[in-house]
Amino acid sequence: MDAAHDDPAPLYRRLAGLLERAMASGALQPGDRLPSVRRLAQQHDVSLNTALQACRWLENRALVQARPRSGYFVAPTPPAPLPEPRLDPCMEQASFVSVDAVLQEFMRVVEDPEALPSFHAAPARTLLPEAKLQHLLAGINRRHPEYASGYRMEGSAALRREIARRAISSGVQLRPEEIVVTNGGMEAVYLALRAVANAGDTVALESPTYFHLLQVIESLGMRALEIPSHPRDGLSIEALDFATREPGAVRACVLLPNFPNPLGSLMPVAHKRRLVGLAAERGFTLIESDIYGELHFGEQRPPALRSFDPDGDVILCSAFTKTVAPGYRLGWVAPGRHFLKTQGLKWRTSVACPMLQQEVLAQFIRDGGYDHHLRRLRAALRTQMRQMAEAVARHFPAGCRLSVPQGGLMLWIELPRGIDSRAVFERARREHIGVAPGAAFSCSRRFDHFIRLQYGDPWSPRLEAAIRRLGAIVAELAADPAGVDAGLPPA
Ligand SMILES: Cc1ncc(COP(=O)(O)O)c(C=O)c1O
DSSP states (O other), X not given: OOSOTTOOSOHHHHHHHHHHHHXXXXXXXXXXXXXXXXXXXXXXXXXHHHHHHHHHHHHHTTSEEEETTTEEEEOOXXXXXXXXXXXXXXXXXXXXXXXXXXXXXXXXXXXXXXXXXXXXXXXXXXXXXXXXXXXXXXXHHHHOGGGGTOOOTTOOHHHHHHHHHHHGGGTOOOOGGGOEEEEHHHHHHHHHHHHHOOTTOXXXXXXXXXXXXXXXXXXXXXXXXXXXXXXXXXEOHHHHHHHTOSTTSOSEEEEOSBSOTTTOOBOOHXXXXXXXXXXXXXTOEEEEEOTTTTOBSSSSOOXXXXXXXXXXXXXXXEESTTTTOGGGOEEEEEOGGGHHHHHHHHHHHHXXXXXXXXXHHHHHHHTTHHHHHHHHHHHHHHXXXXXXXXXXXXXXXXXXXXXOOSBSSEEEEEOOTTOOHHHHHXXXXXXXXXXXXXXXXXXXSTTTTEEEEEOOSOOOXXXXXXXXXXXXXHHHHXXXXXXXXXXXXXX
């Protein structure tokens, strides 16, 4: 290998780097065939396995494409990226939530098995380790029939140990005894909110935000205060600073600093530090959901907010529903100094979580299966994100904007003003194209011309056709915004 000997990167990455530089310089052009794996190995004096790994690494980054029995080819030049959506800095007053009728409509169709892209923000089944989990489950079920007859209210000790161990990678020190296992990520946030806030209190949320968070706030009789969020950096700390200047104005702030739904933004470390300091100074509780934190496209897993809080004031919630087994419905909360209250609320709300699934996940993580799975999942999602972003740039009309996320599962797309995303949703769903209308992610009308697409499905000609058709629907509505379908639910 002729690259510098003091380069600490593994050999396959150095070889991939050489090929990447050849593409950047134009020595290898879009559509060119790469030298065969055997040839690469000979030319650079590396093993066949190293040469193959280099090609696969480039493929995972969508820089080359594999063609069966023909080898690897430089990927076509992607279309020019779309500009980023703009931050709307306006803030409305805190208000009681009344969830838009379009969300009820969305919930009715969300399970359409024919939808592509699917409506659900989750990786496709083919990207999840079903067979491995099934195998583990059968073995554990055989060895521990008692899991059918009993449960542990404090959750599986084995799973809590693995959660605590994994938390280190997000910069967080946890003891297993500080963790409450929950029914998915939503129960974790629900318990955290109930532990620190009461009916009538104001809860700040990033805006746009995940619609079920708005629904939970509605069901608890709390007020929502939507804080503008930037598609790249996430929640505006300046706006939150402004909103919390009156003592007691805000009781809690619920946010996803890493790749939130629907924005996919990533809060810079300096902002995370400032935010934790602001919460301590103003006396409100940060409730962070890090449910997408493991789905990062960069080399490093981004830190959790909680890692900047030595005192356990930040409540950290997460789940395994976006990464490994949506159907197991397992999540967790590390409530810090609100532990006893949160644990009591869990017992009173849903008592416990099924032991069998908890033990299966614990073993999957302990044996290294989870890390292996995550590496493959992240690579697949990064490729799918790029494929979908490029298809949107190819097929959507001028005037659309798109934020390219650094992780997570979704694209947030701004359509030309005047297009009602509810009309896009209505038309697309009839053709089994899964779109979430922007109106569902806020109580304001600010995101009525946005849509969310999720890229958990592997790329295919059918998916390309769906995005092309969606682009045509948007173009038709752009040409005739008044042609909104009859039968739309009221805004
Ligand atoms: C921010 C956020 N929290 C929670 C959930 C749902 O989590 P769970 O299925 O683990 O309850 C989602 C799913 O889309 C989400 O985006």
